[in-house]
Amino acid sequence: xxxxxxxxxxxxxxxxxMLDPSVFSNMLSAQEGMFKAYKKALLxxxxxxxxxxxxxxxxxxxxxxxxxxSTPCYLxxxxxxxxxxxxxxxxxxxxRWQGGVGSKKSIVAYSAICAHQxxxxxxxxxxxxxxxxxxxxxxxxxxxxxxxxAHLGLYDPKEGGKVVDGPPEVPxxxxxxxxxxxxxxxxxxxxxxxxxxxxDTYRRELREAYGSTAKARQLVDKxxxxxxxxxxxxxxxx
Amino acid sequence: xxxxxxYNYSAWFRDYKRVAEYARVHYPLAYVPGSEHLTLxxxxxxxxxxxxxxxxxxxxFRCPPAPYERAAMIAYVFKKNNxxxxxxxxxxxxxxxxxxxxxxxxxxxxxxxIVEYVPNAVIKEVDPVNKIIxxxxxxxxxxxxxxxxxxxxxxxxxxxxxxxxxxDGKPTRWADQDPITFQAKADPHVFLLEDVISGVxxxxxxxxxxxxxxxVAKIIASRIKGKEYKPTLPDxxxxxxxxxxxxxxxxxxATYELKDGKIEPRTRVINERSKALAExxxxxxxxxxxxxxx
Numbered sequence: 153x154x155x156x157x158x159x160x161x162x163x164x165x166x167x168x169x170m171l172d173p174s175v176f177s178n179m180l181s182a183q184e185g186m187f188k189a190y191k192k193a194l195l196x197x198x199x200x201x202x203x204x205x206x207x208x209x210x211x212x213x214x215x216x217x218x219x220x221x222s223t224p225c226y227l228x229x230x231x232x233x234x235x236x237x238x239x240x241x242x243x244x245x246x247x248r249w250q251g252g253v254g255s256k257k258s259i260v261a262y263s264a265i266c267a268h269q270x271x272x273x274x275x276x277x278x279x280x281x282x283x284x285x286x287x288x289x290x291x292x293x294x295x296x297x298x299x300x301x302a303h304l305g306l307y308d309p310k311e312g313g314k315v316v317d318g319p320p321e322v323p324x325x326x327x328x329x330x331x332x333x334x335x336x337x338x339x340x341x342x343x344x345x346x347x348x349x350x351x352d353t354y355r356r357e358l359r360e361a362y363g364s365t366a367k368a369r370q371l372v373d374k375x376x377x378x379x380x381x382x383x384x385x386x387x388x389x390x
Numbered sequence: 391x392x393x394x395x396x397y398n399y400s401a402w403f404r405d406y407k408r409v410a411e412y413a414r415v416h417y418p419l420a421y422v423p424g425s426e427h428l429t430l431x432x433x434x435x436x437x438x439x440x441x442x443x444x445x446x447x448x449x450x451f452r453c454p455p456a457p458y459e460r461a462a463m464i465a466y467v468f469k470k471n472n473x474x475x476x477x478x479x480x481x482x483x484x485x486x487x488x489x490x491x492x493x494x495x496x497x498x499x500x501x502x503x504i505v506e507y508v509p510n511a512v513i514k515e516v517d518p519v520n521k522i523i524x525x526x527x528x529x530x531x532x533x534x535x536x537x538x539x540x541x542x543x544x545x546x547x548x549x550x551x552x553x554x555x556x557x558d559g560k561p562t563r564w565a566d567q568d569p570i571t572f573q574a575k576a577d578p579h580v581f582l583l584e585d586v587i588s589g590v591x592x593x594x595x596x597x598x599x600x601x602x603x604x605x606v607a608k609i610i611a612s613r614i615k616g617k618e619y620k621p622t623l624p625d626x627x628x629x630x631x632x633x634x635x636x637x638x639x640x641x642x643x644a645t646y647e648l649k650d651g652k653i654e655p656r657t658r659v660i661n662e663r664s665k666a667l668a669e670x671x672x673x674x675x676x677x678x679x680x681x682x683x684x
Contacts, residue, residue: 269677279673291643291658301670302677303597303627304643317645319601319625353684388666388673390641 186247187328189340190219191373195227195329202335203377205229205254211284215264215273215383216375218327218338222358222368223347224264224273225327225338226298227377228282228309233257239312239323239343247342249312253329261327261338262313265346266300268320270353275361278384282309291390292317298324301390313343338375391552391565391574392583392599393544395421395452398563401540402516413518417537421452433534434464439474440533443523445513446481450564451541452585452594455642458486458493459630460536465501466634476504478532480511480525488593489630492640492661496632541594543586552576554588564588569653570621572606581606591646591655598626600678623653629671637668 195203195216208214210231218225234252252258264280265272271279280300288295291304297316298307305318313324325343329336351358351369358368381387397419399410418426434442442464446457461477468475486493486507497505511527516537523530523537542563547553552574554566566575567582569590574580583606584592584599592598601624612619623646631639642659660667 266677269681271673271677277669277673279670290662291641291660293658301666302673303625349684353680386666386669388669390660390667390670 186245186344187340187342188345190338191371192330193218193338193373193375195336195338195375195377198376198378204334205259205336207377208259210258211282211286213282213380214377215380216261216338216377217372218375219341219371220347220368221370221372222362223350225261225375226264226282226380227259227261227327227329229254229259230296230310231256231258234260234310237312237314239314241322241344247312249326249342250328253331253336259329259336260309261329262298262307262309263325263327263341263345265325265350266302266305266320267307267315267322267324267344267346268300268303268305268318270346270350271300271302272350273380273384274357275383276385277388278380278386279388280305281380281387281389283389287389289390299390301388304390391546391550391580391586392603393546393586395541395585395594396544397421397538398540398542402513409518413516413537413539417518417535419536419538421456421538421541430536434467435471437468437473437475437534441476441478441531442468443478443480443530443532443535443537445516445523445536445538446479446483447538447540448482448512449540450588450594451538454593454595455488455493455628455630457481457536457538458489459632461505461507462493462496462501462630462632463634465497465504468504469501470634475533476506477501478506478508478530480508480513480523480527480530482510482512484509488628488642488657489640489659489661492630492659492663493632495661496640496663500633541585547582547586550574550580552580552582562588570623570648571609572602581610590653592624593626593628593644595626595628596678597628597674598624600681601625623647627674629667629674631668631671632663633668636665638663638665639667639671641667641670 208229210229214227236251238246239249240246266280279302282298283289283295285295305320306316307313307324308316322344325341325345327338328340330339358365362368403410418429420426420430444457461479465477508527511525513525515524521532543565547565552565553561565582565586567587572581574582583602585594625645627643629639629641640663644655644657646653
């Protein structure tokens, strides 16, 4: 490609992106198949109104379900700008994580299904949790991480869910969030998700919770965001 | 090859197989799954009064915290059922390990007068018929017991002649394998895992077995594909229940790194028992079952 063609391509992309935000999805999907677009889902509060940045307390974890009705995700305002980073997998593949969103670029979202052996937050317990800076883990002494108490897998929410310690083989899948006019939309999943194993492993539990696995697998276009401490009966810290 | 352990009754009874069989049947170890665990459970719940002895195997053995966790849980049952009994732990070591402070706190705070810990009790003689154990810390009579002779690698490793030899050429109790790749030193096409291995600072635990199994699977898959694979080191997490009501547990975890050719452990522990850790205990186990059986 020569310089003229390159400039033409750049301006084409720039114009296209102004007309249709999903062009970024296409760019993301060009990341070696690491991005999967799902239904665009508006993040809302319990009263149904769109979630706004000021509704999120920094370092307080929130839970929402995306892209399926049963697949939990965490939404966290990390309180400081979080820059995009390259996330490298053990098999050599790399993808570019977008960093934080919001006016301070501090809001991140990740799948809350542990990438090791699929612990996830239920209404009874959550073993995989965010540890804010003022409440480090008693056993690992780490804070500012997402840690799973089952086998002490640690993920860094400032680095695209990268594995910091413990047995997980892949980072936490991240939820790609787009901000439009102060509203937040989940548009897809970036990284290696655990959805297939989640649905295979928890058939019985999902049937009990949702009536059928088909209902558990329904794709959503709206996500109610709730504080984890209000959703989960007992948040287990270790 | 991961055949687990076998029990070395000859360390106590030499060639007296009938006595060894008597001990095995009447006072099963319950370290190998099957009827032994059911027998032990029945014994505990039917115990009426007297001393219940637990012997801690010498050297390396499967599940290092097991004797101490069992003592706590048996004491809980005695307390719950108002049994006029004691649990006596005969330990050849000088102190409880791992999670020593956590177990001791439970014995002192929850089971005072029920659990008696006897350190430096190296077994000299076991008489399962007359129910006496003679040790370097004294003689102990018992009403019932969980008698555990030394553990050693499972029979398959012995049959395959993959047991390590000591400096005098005599067989040790465990296999001889590469500490990083787990390949048998006598045959690189054979991989030896978990309870059977030696020469590494890894506890013999289920979590470890799961972790090592995945590393070896990747090594084998890479070899099949003709690719090189740089093995990682396994990790371990171990929860131990110390109270039955409310359920409370303690935990230890270890990761490992290679420093100057030596595998160094980095251990972290919570000795303060809690309900949260008890819940985490179940999730820890369930997650492993999901991984293995899903």
